[in-house]
Amino acid sequence: MKKGMNKILWSTLGLLLAAVWGLPFLYSVWTAFHDEIYSANFVLNAPLTLENFFEAWRAAPFALYFLNTLILITIVLIANLVLCTLVAYAFVRYRFRWSGILFALIMVQLLVSPEILIVENYLTLSRIGMIDTILGISLPYLTSAFGIFLLRQTFMTVPVSLDEAAQIEGAGAWRVLWNIYVPLAKPIYLAYALVSISFHWNNFLWPLIVTNSPEVRPVTVGLSVFATVESGVEWSLVNAATLMTTAPLIIAFIIFQRQFVANFMRAGIK
Amino acid sequence: MKTSTRFLTSCCAAAVMGVHATSLSAADLEFYFPVGVNAPAVDTIQALTDTWAALNPQHTVEAVYAGNYEETTTKALTAANAGQPPQVAVLLSIDLFTLIEEDVVVPISDIAHTPEDQEWIDGFYDGFMKDAEFEGKTYAIPFQRSTPVYYYNKDAFRAAGLDPEAPPTTWDEMIEMGKALTVKDSNGNVSQWGTRIPTLGLGGAWLFGGLVVSKGDVLTTQTGVEARIDTPATIASLEFLLELSEQGVMAPGGISWGDTPKAFLEGQTASMWTSTGNLSFVEENATFDWGVGFLPGGDGPGAPIGGGNFYIFSDTTDEEREAALDFIKFMTSPENAAIWSIATGYVAPRADAWETPEMKAYSERLPQALVALDQLQYAEREFATFQRAKVTQHLVDAIESVVTGNAEPAEALRAAQEGADAVLGEYK
Amino acid sequence: MNKRLPFGLAMVLLFVPCLLLVAFTHYPALRALLNSFWNNASSRRPSKFVGVENYQTLLEDDRLAQIMLNSTLYALGTIPLAIGLAIGMALLVNARLPGTSLMRLSFFMPTMLPMIAVANIWLFFYAPGIGLASQILGVFGLPPINFLGSTETSLVSMMFVAVWKEAGLFMIFYLAALQAVPENLKDAARLEGASATRIFFNIVLPLLRPTTIFVAVNALINAFRLVDHVIVMTRGGPNNSSALLLYYIYEVTFSQRDFAYGATLTVLMVCLLGVLAAVQFWVLNRKAHYQ
Numbered sequence: 001m002k003k004g005m006n007k008i009l010w011s012t013l014g015l016l017l018a019a020v021w022g023l024p025f026l027y028s029v030w031t032a033f034h035d036e037i038y039s040a041n042f043v044l045n046a047p048l049t050l051e052n053f054f055e056a057w058r059a060a061p062f063a064l065y066f067l068n069t070l071i072l073i074t075i076v077l078i079a080n081l082v083l084c085t086l087v088a089y090a091f092v093r094y095r096f097r098w099s100g101i102l103f104a105l106i107m108v109q110l111l112v113s114p115e116i117l118i119v120e121n122y123l124t125l126s127r128i129g130m131i132d133t134i135l136g137i138s139l140p141y142l143t144s145a146f147g148i149f150l151l152r153q154t155f156m157t158v159p160v161s162l163d164e165a166a167q168i169e170g171a172g173a174w175r176v177l178w179n180i181y182v183p184l185a186k187p188i189y190l191a192y193a194l195v196s197i198s199f200h201w202n203n204f205l206w207p208l209i210v211t212n213s214p215e216v217r218p219v220t221v222g223l224s225v226f227a228t229v230e231s232g233v234e235w236s237l238v239n240a241a242t243l244m245t246t247a248p249l250i251i252a253f254i255i256f257q258r259q260f261v262a263n264f265m266r267a268g269i270k
Numbered sequence: 271m272k273t274s275t276r277f278l279t280s281c282c283a284a285a286v287m288g289v290h291a292t293s294l295s296a297a298d299l300e301f302y303f304p305v306g307v308n309a310p311a312v313d314t315i316q317a318l319t320d321t322w323a324a325l326n327p328q329h330t331v332e333a334v335y336a337g338n339y340e341e342t343t344t345k346a347l348t349a350a351n352a353g354q355p356p357q358v359a360v361l362l363s364i365d366l367f368t369l370i371e372e373d374v375v376v377p378i379s380d381i382a383h384t385p386e387d388q389e390w391i392d393g394f395y396d397g398f399m400k401d402a403e404f405e406g407k408t409y410a411i412p413f414q415r416s417t418p419v420y421y422y423n424k425d426a427f428r429a430a431g432l433d434p435e436a437p438p439t440t441w442d443e444m445i446e447m448g449k450a451l452t453v454k455d456s457n458g459n460v461s462q463w464g465t466r467i468p469t470l471g472l473g474g475a476w477l478f479g480g481l482v483v484s485k486g487d488v489l490t491t492q493t494g495v496e497a498r499i500d501t502p503a504t505i506a507s508l509e510f511l512l513e514l515s516e517q518g519v520m521a522p523g524g525i526s527w528g529d530t531p532k533a534f535l536e537g538q539t540a541s542m543w544t545s546t547g548n549l550s551f552v553e554e555n556a557t558f559d560w561g562v563g564f565l566p567g568g569d570g571p572g573a574p575i576g577g578g579n580f581y582i583f584s585d586t587t588d589e590e591r592e593a594a595l596d597f598i599k600f601m602t603s604p605e606n607a608a609i610w611s612i613a614t615g616y617v618a619p620r621a622d623a624w625e626t627p628e629m630k631a632y633s634e635r636l637p638q639a640l641v642a643l644d645q646l647q648y649a650e651r652e653f654a655t656f657q658r659a660k661v662t663q664h665l666v667d668a669i670e671s672v673v674t675g676n677a678e679p680a681e682a683l684r685a686a687q688e689g690a691d692a693v694l695g696e697y698k
Numbered sequence: 699m700n701k702r703l704p705f706g707l708a709m710v711l712l713f714v715p716c717l718l719l720v721a722f723t724h725y726p727a728l729r730a731l732l733n734s735f736w737n738n739a740s741s742r743r744p745s746k747f748v749g750v751e752n753y754q755t756l757l758e759d760d761r762l763a764q765i766m767l768n769s770t771l772y773a774l775g776t777i778p779l780a781i782g783l784a785i786g787m788a789l790l791v792n793a794r795l796p797g798t799s800l801m802r803l804s805f806f807m808p809t810m811l812p813m814i815a816v817a818n819i820w821l822f823f824y825a826p827g828i829g830l831a832s833q834i835l836g837v838f839g840l841p842p843i844n845f846l847g848s849t850e851t852s853l854v855s856m857m858f859v860a861v862w863k864e865a866g867l868f869m870i871f872y873l874a875a876l877q878a879v880p881e882n883l884k885d886a887a888r889l890e891g892a893s894a895t896r897i898f899f900n901i902v903l904p905l906l907r908p909t910t911i912f913v914a915v916n917a918l919i920n921a922f923r924l925v926d927h928v929i930v931m932t933r934g935g936p937n938n939s940s941a942l943l944l945y946y947i948y949e950v951t952f953s954q955r956d957f958a959y960g961a962t963l964t965v966l967m968v969c970l971l972g973v974l975a976a977v978q979f980w981v982l983n984r985k986a987h988y989q
Contacts, residue, residue: 007795014790015797018804024862025807027830028819036555040536040828059312060335083715090711094703106716109723111971115923116944119951119960120726120733122348131352140722143715173707202812204926205944209952212349213300213334220814224930227818228338233528234555235822242815249810257803261870344952371740372955457839470847470935521826524847524936529825538827659954667761670937674849696743 032239039235052240056226059237061214062244065222068134072207072218073200075138080196081189084147089177091148092155093163106145114140115205122209132212141200150192154185191263201249219245297593299331302349302359304342304578305414305614314613322600329593339578340472343368346583350374355583358594360414363401363579364654364662367494370404371656376584377407378598381591390599393620401651402579404494410579411598412619413610416545417573417642417649418477420566421552424559426451426462426540437541437563441510444566448519451540464519466530466539469511469673473527475665476576477543479653480565481507484572489653489665495697497655499665500680500687506568508672508679515673524674545576546642549615553636562638564645571648577616608632617642655690656697664689727968733961740955752962761938762946762963768853769943773921775857776864780917781910783861784868789898791869792876809866817930820859821846824931846932849939856940859927864920868913875909876902915978922971943967 031039032053038046056062090096091103114121121140122131130136158181166176182189204220211217217225223245227238243250253260301319305311312335319333336342339362346359347368355374369375382391391399391408398412424434430450438444448464455461468474479489487503490496498504514520527544534542535555543565552560564571580598582591600606607623610616612632618624624633624643633640655661668686671677677685703711734752739745756762787805791798808816823829824845832842845855879902887897925945928934934941934949941949947967951960 007793010790010793011795011797014793014795014801017787017790018797018801021862022804022807023830024819024823025811027823031822037557039822040532040825040833042833083718086711087715090703090708094701094707096703096708102712102716105724106719109719111919111975112723112727112968113919113923114722116967116971117723117726117730117964119947119957119964120729121722122951123729123957124721124726126348126352129353132349132354139718143719145719148715198810202814204812204814205929205948208929209348209948212302212336212345212354213332220812220926223812223818224814225335225337225341227930228341233532235532238818239822242818246811246815250807253807253810254803257799257806261802261806261873340953347955348952368955373740455836457841459836459839459841471933521844522848523844526847528821529828532825533828536828657954659949660956663954666935667937670935671849674847674936674939676849676937 028239028242031236032243034236036234036236039239052234052236053244056237056241056244060222060226060241062219062222062241064214065217065219065245066248068216068222069201069218069220071134072138073197075135076141076200077193077196079138079142080144080147081193083143084151084192085177085182087143087148088151088155089181091152092158092181093173093176106148109143109145110149118206118209121206125210131210132216134216136210137207137216137218140206144196147192147196150188151185154188155181158184187263194260194263198249296328297330297357297587297590299329299358299590299593299597300356301331301333301597302336302342302346302356302361303333303414304336304339304360311614314610318601318606318609322597325600326593326596331597347372347374350583350585353585355585357586357590358580358582358597360578361581363410363412363415363575363577364652364658366401366404366409366579367654367656368658369581370409374583374585375409375581376586376591377409378411378580378582378595379408381582381595382408393622394602395619395621395646397575397646397649398579398619400492401575401654403492410581411602412577413580413598413602413607414547414578414614414616415575415619416547416577416616417575417645418480418543418545418565419573419638419641419645420541420543420563421534421548422541422561422563423534423537424561426537426558430540434559434561437561438566439564439571440566441568445514445517445519448514448541449517452518460518460521462537463521463539464541465514466520466525466533466542467511467514468525468527468530468543469669470524470526471666472662474525474669475662476574476652478504478507478511478665478669479574479650480543480572481510481568482572483574483648483650484565484567484570486569486572488650490651490655492651494654494656495694497653497661497665497687497690497694499668499690500683503568504683505679508669508683510568511669511673512679522675524670546615546617546639547577549636549639550613551615560638562641564641564648567648571645573645573649574652575646575649576652611639615639617646655694657693660693661690664693727964730961730964730968733958734965736958738956738958748958752958755959756962756966761941764938765934765941765943765946768939768941769922771853772857772860772942773918775854776860776921777914777917779857780861780865780868781913783865784872784913785906787865787869788872788876792873805869806866808863809870811863813863813924813926814930816859816863817927820855820862820927821931824855846940847936849937852932852936852940856927856931859931860921860924864917868917871909871913872906875906879905918974918978919971922967943970 033048034046035049091099125131125136125139130139162180163176166180171179202220207218207221208224211221223241226241303315316333319331323329323331334356336345343361343365346356346361349355394412398415402408402410402412420437422437427434432447432450438447444465451462451464452460453462467477482489482503485503485506487498487501489498515522530542530544531548531551533539535552565573582594602619604620604622604626607618607620608626608629611618611623612628618629623629653662653665664686668682671682672679735747735749737746737748791802823831826832826844826847827842831845835842843851845851883901884897887901922944925942928940928942928945932940934945947960947963950956950963
């Protein structure tokens with residue numbers, strides 16, 4: 001009996017916190033789906049409209065921005081998966097001089113991430129003529145210390161016997177990697193991919209600095225350019241654009257909620 | 271492995287080619303411009319650009335909306351440093367010195383040197399040309415120019431028993447009428463403030479320049495090396511801002527530029543100081559009767575001139591410069607300046623634009639638009655020096671520290687003057 | 699296993715990835731150190747070696763002093779708050795209460811949004827007098843708060859934004875850890891008559907320690923790395939009260955165009971992170987020692 005009461009109490013508390021937590025987002029949804037005059041007035045029967053979304057979509061090349069983000073995360077993700085696998089494989093399967101120091105040097109990137117080094121990385125990019133290119137945005141992120149760390153941890157759990165058995169059958173380094181290590185790390189690849197996609201979808205400062213033209217702008221930069229408050233800002237329009245640019249992630253999340261959570265958990269477990 | 275490399279290469283090629291299409295026509299222009307979210311402004315620029323391109327099939331032009339003023343300047347400089355500048359851009363008039371120092375723009379008077387060109391340049395209002403010249407050369411052509419004006423809610427004036435056709439003209443009247451306009455709800459909280467002058471950031475510094483002008487002084491001169499931050503006029507101006515909130519006429523604390531039009535439209539404030547660039551936005555969204563007046567002044571009317579000018583970048587071929595000049599002439603022609611001004615509220619920069627039938631019809635329909643033009647004769651250049659961003663930051667810090675109650679006007683302005691002088695010292 | 703790595707294979711496995719990593723991590727860090735001893739060159743000023751001049755500027759920079767204080771407060775404020783909330787959320791979501799999926803959705807949603815979108819949302823939420831926050835205060839008869847426009851509240855307001863965005867992600871990690879807590883441990887305690895509170899503090903919390911360390915490190919890095927909301931919401935104002943170090947680096951370098959001072963500030967940032975890493979390493983080591 002007391003337990004039941006407790007449960008109701010905690011449940012109410014939890015839902016209350018969830019409601020407060022959701023307020024800013026719900027407010028944004030409200031403004032996006034109503035006419036500008038209702039953006040700061042809550043009239044319950046105010047007419048809903050999709051006009052803001054149409055207008056925002058018309059006012060800026062969001063389709064292009066989406067495409068740019070898509071290209072960007074594809075480049076980064078493929079490079080990450082390939083390059084981090086190679087490095088992790090070398091560290092787990094082989095012994096070589098200075099491997100400890102090299103690994104420590106790689107892990108420095110966990111702490112000193114590319115965002116911290118915008119000044120010099122911008123100059124480097126400018127020297128090699130890669131400013132304002134999608135590949136230029138992705139360059140500092142192609143090798144990820146986090147990915148290497150995660151895959152190394154996973155590869156270390158691969159049973160030695162499997163590796164040895166494959167060698168007896170005459171498999172070379174590449175076959176062993178492809179047939180033994182990679183399949184066993186599949187869940188980690190998936191988890192890492194989700195984390196990486198959401199990170200690069202959301203990344204802003206570095207793309208802001210290195211892009212100038214709409215042809216290469218990712219959605220985050222496109223959104224910020226769209227929402228600058230120089231002259232009068234229509235809140236409903238900005239909120240519609242904000243929701244629009246994040247919609248793919250939100251929808252994906254709502255559909256695959258459990259998997260998302262499970263995979264993020266996996267990426268966090270060391 | 272191989273496929274992914276190929277994919278990377280092709281992505282790279284696509285990304286690079288998208289930006290640098292090879293030159294097949296006489297000139298390929300890239301044109302950076304800044305405007306707010308204000309959709310009609312972007313559409314208008316795009317439409318004008320398209321028209322020019324259609325009239326000049328030998329050229330191409332791509333209009334790039336690069337964000338707000340500051341970001342557009344940053345983008346243009348970044349691109350120029352990387353060796354891929356736009357050929358032409360609308361950038362803040364006050365960035366003239368920065369652009370000269372970075373050596374990225376050419377004087378337009380070097381390209382436009384025929385007598386007809388000179389006549390064309392002479393056709394712009396003097397007020398707008400003040401900050402387009404340096405060392406005897408014209409570097410920029412006015413386009414997206416504005417001054418701030420006093421917007422007020424006539425319905426609120428009526429409700430307060432004030433004459434809706436007689437907005438305040440002096441600081442004293444602003445306080446006096448502001449008190450009448452301030453409305454409190456049953457809890458004693460203010461539901462409508464008397465006025466709203468943005469005090470934060472670059473917008474705050476711009477409006478502050480207007481206060482100073484009305485006290486008979488200026489913040490800078492055309493030399494670009496003088497900052498007059500600590501003067502009797504600036505102290506009086508800052509004290510006036512403080513007084514507005516002390517008298518309960520204006521909300522205390524820093525006031526942001528971006529929220530201001532919204533607060534006005536929501537009836538949160540009975541009046542506001544903001545750019546004429548907001549005219550069309552207010553016209554479209556206001557649910558009440560509203561008017562526009564000169565900025566109330568300390569010792570008489572006064573306002574800062576602000577906004578953006580056309581610049582031509584130096585890393586360009588002769589063909590590109592000629593095409594860019596032609597493009598600028600097209601954009602500032604009387605008819606097009608009128609279209610632009612009507613769509614946005616920016617002040618058409620030439621007298622002949624105001625003579626067009628469209629413009630005459632517009633000022634008849636929306637007489638508020640004429641106020642900024644009339645106010646132009648009392649307006650002075652906006653705060654601009656070499657190392658503009660650094661020097662202005664000192665002024666911004668001074669204003670913000672005072673309005674947020676962290677410093678006294680005199681002391682804050684003295685510190686800002688010292689900071690500005692330290693930056694400008696090596697330029698003198 | 700653990701064979702010697704043949705040279706050819708090493709080139710393929712290690713050379714390209716590490717080259718990329720070094721080029722955008724170690725090289726720029728060293729380059730920043732070098733550039734910090736030069737002046738900021740422009741067309742009107744030739745570049746020249748200035749020794750420690752930039753560091754003198756750094757020591758005398760009043761704005762920087764304020765910004766370092768802000769950054770410290772920001773880290774000290776956001777990290778414990780985010781962790782505390784994340785643990786609370788994880789407990790709620792893990793308790794199999796009615797409405798759990800709604801709670802999880804609400805808590806985790808902000809994590810999926812880009813910081814720039816979060817900043818837009820909160821900008822309108824905070825707008826004094828008209829935003830939802832003011833309207834809620836109004837319902838209770840309270841005056842609106844000028845969240846972003848006063849020096850007392852701007853930094854705290856930015857902290858809330860960061861916590862709102864991050865707590866959900868940390869909740870996930872705690873959720874994983876909570877689910878790994880052996881039920882029999884709790885059952886045993888319950889049999890001995892321990893209250894729920896005692897069980898939490900004596901059994902569950904110690905088991906969450908590794909997660910807390912992981913989360914704290916992440917939160918610390920993010921506190922220095924993520925300034926998108928500052929750029930969108932306040933530009934560091936008013937009177938620098940919400941400026942953070944990375945934002946300052948961005949402003950000095952890209953809007954004031956002082957690349958030399960930007961490099962100097964970068965060196966400061968890297969050193970600071972280095973010190974924090976050393977402290978963290980020391981703490982972790984000590985912990986390993988006791989176990």
